[in-house]
Amino acid sequence: MPDEDVCWSGDAARAAPAHVSDPAPGHCRPPALPMSPLSPQEIAQFHRDGYLRFRSVLDDAGLERLRTTLDRVIREELHRDDTSDLPPEFAYGHNRKGSARGQVRRIHQYVNIWKVVPEFREAIRLPLVVGAVRQLMGDRPLRLWHDQIISKPPEDNEKFAFHHDFYFWPLDRPSMITCWLALDDATPENGCMHVVPGSHRDPRFQPPDCDLADDLHLSPAPLGPGEPGSLYQEVRTWDADRARPVPLRAGECMFHHCLNYHMTPKNVTDRQRRALILIYMPDGTRYNHDRSPAHPCTTYLHLEDGALMAGDFFPVCG
Numbered sequence: 001m002p003d004e005d006v007c008w009s010g011d012a013a014r015a016a017p018a019h020v021s022d023p024a025p026g027h028c029r030p031p032a033l034p035m036s037p038l039s040p041q042e043i044a045q046f047h048r049d050g051y052l053r054f055r056s057v058l059d060d061a062g063l064e065r066l067r068t069t070l071d072r073v074i075r076e077e078l079h080r081d082d083t084s085d086l087p088p089e090f091a092y093g094h095n096r097k098g099s100a101r102g103q104v105r106r107i108h109q110y111v112n113i114w115k116v117v118p119e120f121r122e123a124i125r126l127p128l129v130v131g132a133v134r135q136l137m138g139d140r141p142l143r144l145w146h147d148q149i150i151s152k153p154p155e156d157n158e159k160f161a162f163h164h165d166f167y168f169w170p171l172d173r174p175s176m177i178t179c180w181l182a183l184d185d186a187t188p189e190n191g192c193m194h195v196v197p198g199s200h201r202d203p204r205f206q207p208p209d210c211d212l213a214d215d216l217h218l219s220p221a222p223l224g225p226g227e228p229g230s231l232y233q234e235v236r237t238w239d240a241d242r243a244r245p246v247p248l249r250a251g252e253c254m255f256h257h258c259l260n261y262h263m264t265p266k267n268v269t270d271r272q273r274r275a276l277i278l279i280y281m282p283d284g285t286r287y288n289h290d291r292s293p294a295h296p297c298t299t300y301l302h303l304e305d306g307a308l309m310a311g312d313f314f315p316v317c318g
């Protein structure tokens with residue numbers, strides 16, 4: 001990767017990046033809302049279903065810039081041996097060695113590409129995305145929890161089985177909202193997102209040790225634990241055709257709540273399926289070590305349990 005594109009290097013990859021500044025760690029003052037792109041109906045729909053298909057958030061030039069940049073990063077990373085000058089989480093999910101068939105694997109999960117590549121650092125603050133997420137979170141100031149690229153190239157790729165994201169995160173409350181931004185047209189055939197509408201409201205999927213009182217998104221679901229025919233019993237066995245596909249054109253995005261069950265099927269086409277995934281949390285979110293003690297984005301930060309997720313690692317975005 002060319003020097004001018006590397007924002008972090010060596011020890012700096014494990015310390016706070018100098019180029020980003022956090023004006024007010026902790027409960028920061030909300031920046032002015034850039035725009036309010038969502039209607040009340042769309043906000044209600046998100047709270048009911050746990051996801052919302054949105055519109056294009058990039059113009060053609062912006063989309064092409066991200067795609068070209070990502071292709072360059074993928075090319076360069078395929079040949080990189082030494083990752084010591086990168087944030088540790090960046091290489092999470094990499095498998096350059098390829099499949100049993102001996103192919104070089106071109107599927108990549110780059111975590112926190114915003115720390116490494118300027119074009120993606122700009123992308124964490126896309127005005128339409130930040131404006132919409134602020135609205136969905138009840139106008140609370142946002143920080144980035146982390147981003148990730150997930151690229152499913154033709155042939156050498158796999159499905160992501162049903163899961164909800166909060167299960168994996170060392171955070172104190174399930175208030176995060178993810179923007180899944182398609183960099184290619186995403187269809188059921190090449191592995192678009194598939195969601196289980198309303199699953200975020202099912203109490204059986206909600207963490208028992210979290211204070212949910214302030215959470216605007218949650219309300220009890222009608223079925224109780226273990227009830228015959230309940231989502232809980234069924235969801236683990238579901239294939240993609242049991243969920244709702246969310247096809248998107250390149251440049252469009254969808255939002256999903258961190259408790260919403262989702263999956264993506266294998267890409268069985270000869271087309272790419274690249275996505276930029278931006279995960280936001282409300283300012284004031286705290287670290288909960290026991291929930292996920294070895295998360296790649298926090299394990300090397302040695303945060304105190306209960307610490308505010310603040311500072312330059314988790315930048316204010318809107």
Ligand SMILES: O=C(O)CCC(=O)C(=O)O
Pocket residue numbers: 150160165178180191262263264275277
């Ligand atoms: O992009 C994918 O294939 C999977 C995305 C996903 O599971 C997620 O954003 O949590």
